[in-house]
Amino acid sequence: MATLQEVLQEQIPKYRDGIKKLLREHGDKVISQVTVAQAYGGMRGVKGMICDTSVVGPDTGLIVRGRPLLEIKELWPEEIFFLLLTGELPDADAKAALQQEFDRRSQVPEYVWDLLRAMPPDSHPMCMLDTAILVMERESIFREWYHKGMKKEDYWVPTLDDALNILARLPVIAAGIYRMRYKGSSLIHWTHGLDFGANFANMLGLPDPTGSFAKLMRLYLNFHADHEGGNVSANTCHTVGSSLSDAYYSISAGLNGLAGPLHGLANQECLGWILETIEKFDGVPSEEQLREYAFKTLNSGQVIPGYGHAVLRVTDPRFTGFHDFGVDHLPNDPVFKTVERVFKVVPKVLEEFSAERVKAGKNPIANVWPNVDAGSGALLYHYGMTEFPYYTVVFSVSRAMGMLAQLILNRGLGTAITRPKSVSTEWIKKTVKDMK
Numbered sequence: 001m002a003t004l005q006e007v008l009q010e011q012i013p014k015y016r017d018g019i020k021k022l023l024r025e026h027g028d029k030v031i032s033q034v035t036v037a038q039a040y041g042g043m044r045g046v047k048g049m050i051c052d053t054s055v056v057g058p059d060t061g062l063i064v065r066g067r068p069l070l071e072i073k074e075l076w077p078e079e080i081f082f083l084l085l086t087g088e089l090p091d092a093d094a095k096a097a098l099q100q101e102f103d104r105r106s107q108v109p110e111y112v113w114d115l116l117r118a119m120p121p122d123s124h125p126m127c128m129l130d131t132a133i134l135v136m137e138r139e140s141i142f143r144e145w146y147h148k149g150m151k152k153e154d155y156w157v158p159t160l161d162d163a164l165n166i167l168a169r170l171p172v173i174a175a176g177i178y179r180m181r182y183k184g185s186s187l188i189h190w191t192h193g194l195d196f197g198a199n200f201a202n203m204l205g206l207p208d209p210t211g212s213f214a215k216l217m218r219l220y221l222n223f224h225a226d227h228e229g230g231n232v233s234a235n236t237c238h239t240v241g242s243s244l245s246d247a248y249y250s251i252s253a254g255l256n257g258l259a260g261p262l263h264g265l266a267n268q269e270c271l272g273w274i275l276e277t278i279e280k281f282d283g284v285p286s287e288e289q290l291r292e293y294a295f296k297t298l299n300s301g302q303v304i305p306g307y308g309h310a311v312l313r314v315t316d317p318r319f320t321g322f323h324d325f326g327v328d329h330l331p332n333d334p335v336f337k338t339v340e341r342v343f344k345v346v347p348k349v350l351e352e353f354s355a356e357r358v359k360a361g362k363n364p365i366a367n368v369w370p371n372v373d374a375g376s377g378a379l380l381y382h383y384g385m386t387e388f389p390y391y392t393v394v395f396s397v398s399r400a401m402g403m404l405a406q407l408i409l410n411r412g413l414g415t416a417i418t419r420p421k422s423v424s425t426e427w428i429k430k431t432v433k434d435m436k
């Protein structure tokens with residue numbers, strides 16, 4: 001089979017022509033309308049952007065290029081990246097070629113480590129990761145080619161080059177942040193010939209006598225790679241990239257969005273919440289104790305992290321996949337047992353709380369089921385990664401794959417600069433006045 005570059009070389013012109021034809025034939029058809037509530041409500045449900053790497057169905061969860069997530073959970077991260085970009089799975093040769101690309105590009109420049117070492121000791125690991133990406137922007141091949149002059153049809157080529165450089169370095173930098181921040185110890189280098197997930201696990205330096213931590217890392221990097229285009233991180237990366245900012249600027253911006261507690265940081269918050277309950281009740285809490293604690297959290301005006309979703313209306317299949325891993329590998333772990341018990345209790349609590357909200361004239365909670373962040377932290381914790389401010393960094397190493405795949409395809413299409421129309425409250429008031 002051809003390499004990733006060769007497959008894209010063949011696919012992208014066809015993809016571009018197909019979209020041009022679609023626009024010529026159907027460009028003026030209406031696919032979405034916007035209510036006033038949606039304009040004020042984070043544009044929830046407005047169909048106004050395109051993402052061809054994956055879709056999230058409210059009742060199905062993540063589907064990557066037509067394949068439901070739980071059917072592809074055995075794929076390794078490098079295969080997922082190939083699939084996101086091309087819609088095809090690499091054969092053994094194409095996969096080996098991609099792994100060699102990562103080997104070749106994995107060297108992190110010394111100035112990145114100098115910068116990270118100079119950062120204040122209370123810098124959040126997400127801030128360290130994003131800073132490291134941004135400082136490497138000087139190496140952007142896209143920026144260099146753009147300034148020399150390049151045809152629009154070729155934009156995707158140096159973007160792919162930038163993407164591969166970022167992706168190869170990201171696990172090295174992320175693991176380096178972990179080692180310098182939490183272990184006060186030396187960095188572990190990328191091992192040539194080892195796959196992406198096992199390499200990341202190895203560079204973190206946590207004990208893994210059975211290889212099951214490496215297995216978890218492959219699963220973790222697979223599950224978090226993409227979640228269509230409208231979420232904060234992907235949407236931000238897309239918007240920044242649409243101005244032809246290069247991949248370093250775009251990815252760093254997207255990951256800054258992932259660092260918010262309502263998005264990727266929820267996994268840190270979630271494990272914190274689980275551990276609080278264990279500490280308060282001196283061991284795995286009973287269902288009644290969890291119910292009481294959940295209501296206490298809600299009544300104090302906080303959200304229950306790891307539950308709810310802007311799009312999903314069922315249990316997130318990523319939660320199910322992690323739960324299955326926990327059942328297989330750590331069924332008696334107290335943190336995992338608490339996660340299981342929370343899953344039994346919290347959806348009902350949220351349902352009751354939602355009913356009370358509605359009676360008080362507030363919005364219902366649209367989805368009471370767990371999302372990806374509800375269980376993943378317990379697994380990391382079991383393997384000795386107990387520093388939960390770091391969890392979103394692991395998420396980032398993975399999510400970069402989806403954002404970069406989307407960026408490359410958008411460059412291939414020559415997607416327009418993002419510029420939705422904003423309106424003022426004054427305009428809304430005037431416009432709705434005479435409407436029925």
Ligand code: CMX
Nearest residue numbers: 262263264266303304305306307308309310363365366367
């Ligand atoms: N606990 C308490 N209240 C919740 C809730 C939860 N887990 N989930 C939703 N609600 C509340 C919202 O805060 C909102 O309240 P207000 O109207 O008072 O602002 C109301 O229910 C309606 O919200 P919604 O339509 O159900 O959900 P949104 O699309 O607005 O928000 C999300 C989605 C994920 C931000 C929200 O469910 C939440 O805050 N969950 C907890 C944080 C979390 O797990 N985030 C990670 C999501 C996955 C990811 O993106 O990484």
